[in-house]
Amino acid sequence: MSLWSRTRNTVYREITATAMALFLERGFDATTIDDIAAAAGISRRSFFRYFGTKEDVVLGDLIASGDLVRQALEARPDDEEVWAALRNALHSVKDTAFDEPTMLKIFTMVHETPSLRARSIEKHLQWQALLTPEVRRRLGADPADPLDVRADALVATVITCLDVAGDAWTRCNGAVPLETLFDAAAAAVRSTP
Template identity: 55%
Template sequence: MGLRERTRQAVQSDIAAAAMRLFLDHGFDAVTMDQIATEVGISRRSLFRYFATKEDIVLGDLAERGRIVQAALAARPEGEGPWEALRAALVVLTEQPAYTVETAIGISHMFHSTPSLRARHVEKQLQWMELLVPHIETRLGIEPGGAPDPRAQALVASALACLDAAVEAWARRGGEGDVEILYDQAVAAVRA
């Protein structure tokens, strides 16, 4: 990665951190792009070079995190079952916590109370589906790119829904408990 890209990522990170503080202090809908630009000390026009929308500021790293999960899934042992491989791949998300517990809880509450964030989150999950489904198709013996087969999509969609349910339950409990255990409970309910 060159200097220009590292600088861009550092600026994006600074913008996201400042915006997140504003969102958590004042509420997502109450904060404007102008306020974020002022907080960071850049022009509105410069801000739009980094993020097209407020939703992108909150969800921007989810696309990259999807690629991290994809790489982890691709690295799982060939004979491992799809549920086990998905769980192990999703664990990488807990290995690099992006926020403190308090911030993560605030973000979760913000997600669930802001329709535009929920909609964009669904879009990002559809991107994750595109990344993960081919690996699960292979595990199921389905020819990737062949005739549509709902099994791999259903497994990935279910795993992601279980992850969302686990994180939401964890946040509603005030950060009490282990997200992995909550995920396992959600998966057990789906597989029952």
């Protein structure tokens, strides 16, 4: 990685850390871009060199996480059942940037803030685009057949199970592990006649 890229990544992480501290202290809606820029020691214009919106500060790494899930899915054995491969890929990718209490605060903020919730759903659609080709391959689906919706349906269902588990995790204040809630949601979908 070049010096420029390393410097850019360092500044990106510093702005993100500063903004997240403000969001968790004041609330998402009560924190402005000007507040973030001032606390980070940058101009408003510099903020927009790194982030398109305030929501991107909170959810910017979600796409990167989707790419990690895709890589983990591609690394799963070809003979592994598709649901199991998706589950195992998701469970193998954990956010290590924050401790669990901080993650719970972030999840709560996302689930309670309409603009963050909407942006989160938009990012999950990008996850679907990342994961569907590998699921199509595993199902032996013709990539040129627009009527074979199996892979799209499976990936959309798994992402919905993840969202449902996240909602439940915030409601129970983290008392039950997120992975357990995801497994319960996925099992319910798979076992319902």
